[in-house]
Amino acid sequence: MAFSRRSFMKSSVATVASTIVAGRPSSVFAHPRTTDEFVDYDALGMANLIKSGDITAREALEITIRRIEAMEPIINVINTRTYERAFDKAATIPTDTVFAGMPVLIKDMVDVGGVRRSDGSRMMLTNIPKENVKYIDGVEAAGMNIVGMTNVPEFAQLGIITNNKAFGLSRNPWDLSLSTLGSSGGSGAAVAAGIVPLAHGTDGGGSNRLPSNAQGIFGMKPSRARMLSGEAGGSHSPVKTNQSLSRTVRDSAALFVHTEDPNGPFKPIGLITGPSTRRLRIGFARTIRGGMAIEAPVSAAQENTAQLLRDLGHEVVEAEIPVFHDEFFRNYNGAFLGQFSVFNDQALAISGVEAADSGLLDPFTASLIAYGAGTPDDVAAAGLDYLATVPVAYAELFSKIDILLSPVMPFLSIKGDTITPETLVNESVLALIQHxxxxxxxxxxxxxxxxxxxxxxxxxxxxxxxxxxxxxxxNDGMLYELAFELEQSRPWKDKWAPYSVKYIPI
Structure with missing residues (x-):
């Protein structure tokens, strides 16, 4: 039997009411489950329904909660539910904001006032920031309603697998045996599964791009310091930026406008709404020097993309990524691995014993701390000196081309149990992560x-x-313009993962 919009909403209200017991969700399966007729709407599409009065912000929230409760037993991507906070907010968000009360999920590595931030660690389970960082202020000012926090590897260190001993393994909706990648793996899986059409992520080493690659969605890493600060105190990380993973380019572009820093180092790009007529010179890097061989399906896909660009009238030329794999990671490790001792200091302050013996950190994290502790000062200094040359090398490359095309990673996929929180760091483990x-x-x-x-x-x-x-x-705006053109030429929004609310009733 087909459900009308209002009959769906009536069922939704009854079901969601049953899920909120003393602020905690109970089973949603006490009520009949039905096909989600809103699944094909992106965030702006749902916001338009709210603005037109077809649904309310509260009803949009109820739909999202039903999706969470139906999908969580399957994919495990939510660390903290913020339902009560979201219901309070739904009554106050103006409908003339861009997203008009649309629910959003936030990666569990950024401060949201009054909401637990765990960074995927047992050591942080009682950490509740008092106030939002500026980036979250921008998200909420855009009219988004935070409904939960998404799973991450502990402190993002187990970066290619979203798994930790605090909350467990997040599963890829395309194949439950596969990794979501990371560290924004929980956010990526939530979008791929249709829980929300857009989720927040941070990208400190590929963390928005890798999960998007593995889960068939769009992922953006803005320029450094382009966005409002995601750090307490208003500073900017030297490597990490905040943005989103989404089903459509327009959702990402709309959020970008409200979360870029008007006082940052770049002139704001404003709202990008479609392609540019400018044809670009695009460099195609098939591999990275010194890296592992690219798997055949990945290589074939990039050749296909290059041909699509030619068909669209862009000039595609040969290019090389301006770093050597082994040299880069030798210096990257030298510069950064020793800095993980801060987590050992925190564990020691809490428990009185070293991280490995405290029971507060996953064995992987504790062994990574121990591995990096032996980094000599001169190696760390040499690493930082080398990394300072990387922006110069890329600037020279981009003086010759507008855009660089490459694979996102050399593999088609990674099994979810390839590395676990119990894995101890050694050379081969690091090599896999680095590749x-x-x-x-x-x-x-x-x-x-x-x-x-x-x-x-x-x-x-x-x-x-x-x-x-x-x-x-x-040049973030140039990327968005190209993304709109690619989306129009080869739409992906209606390509759904098997384990998604497109196919699983809520």
Whole structure:
């Protein structure tokens, strides 16, 4: 039997009422489950329904809660539910804001006032920031309603698998045996599963692009310091930026307007609404020097993307990523691995014993701390000196091309149990992580903008394969214009994962 919009909403209200017991969700399966007729709407589409009075912000929230409760037992992507806070907010969000009360999920690595921030760690389970960071202020000013916090690897360190001992493994909606990638893996899976059409993520080494690549959605890493600060105190991370993972480009572009810093180093790009007529010179890097061989499906997908660009009238030329894999990671590790001792200091302050013995940190994190503790000061200094040359190398590359095209990662997929929170760090574990990050992380060191766009699906497995596009620092608008053009030429919004609310009643 087909449900009308209002009959769906009536069922939704009854079901959601049953899920809120003393502020905690109970089973949603006491009421009949039905097909979600709103699943094909993106965030702006749902916001238009709210603005027109077809639904209310509260009803949009109720729909999202039903989706969470139906999908969580399958994919496990929510660390903290903020239902009561969201119901209070739904009554106050003006309908003339851009998103008019649309629910959003926030990655569990940023401060939201009054909401637990765990960073995926048992050590942080009682950490409740008092106030929003500026980026979250921008998200809420845009009319988004925070309904929960998404799963992450502990302190983002187990970066290619979203798993931790505090909350467990997040599963990829395209294949539950596969990794969501990370560290914004919980956010990516929530979008791919249709829980929300847009979720927040942070990208410190590929964390928005890798999950988007693995889950058939759009992921953006803005230029360094382009966005409102995501750090307490208003500073900017030297490598990490905040933005979103989404089903459509327009949702991401609309949020971008309200979360970019008007006082930052770049002139705000404003609202990008479609493609540019400008034809671009696009450099195509098929591999990275010194890296592992690219798997055949990934290579074929990038060749297909390059041909699409030619068909659209862009000039595609040969290019090389301006770093050598081994040299880059040797210096990257030298510069950063020793800094993980801060987590050991926190564990020691709380428990009185070292991280490995405290029971507060996952064995992976504790072993990473121990591994990095032996980094000599001269190695760390040499690493920082080398990393300072990376922005210069990319600036020279972007003086010759407008955009750089490459794979997002060399693999088609990674099994979810390839590395676990119990895994102890050694050379081979680090090598796997580094190969996975080989195409993405140098953009974070350089500070320029990059995005993953879902343009191909493997014909054998059916898995999505993203293509990464990078542009010079400050050229975020150019990336959005290209993303709109690619989305129009090869739409992906209606390509749904098997384990999503498109196919699973809520």
């Amino acid at each position: 996975t990050l080989s195409f993405t992380v140098s953009a974070n060191v350089s500070g320029h903008c990059a995005m993953s766009v879902p343009l191909n699906w493997d014909p054998e497995s059916g898995l999505p394969i993203g293509s990464m596009f990078q542009a010079a620092a400050g």
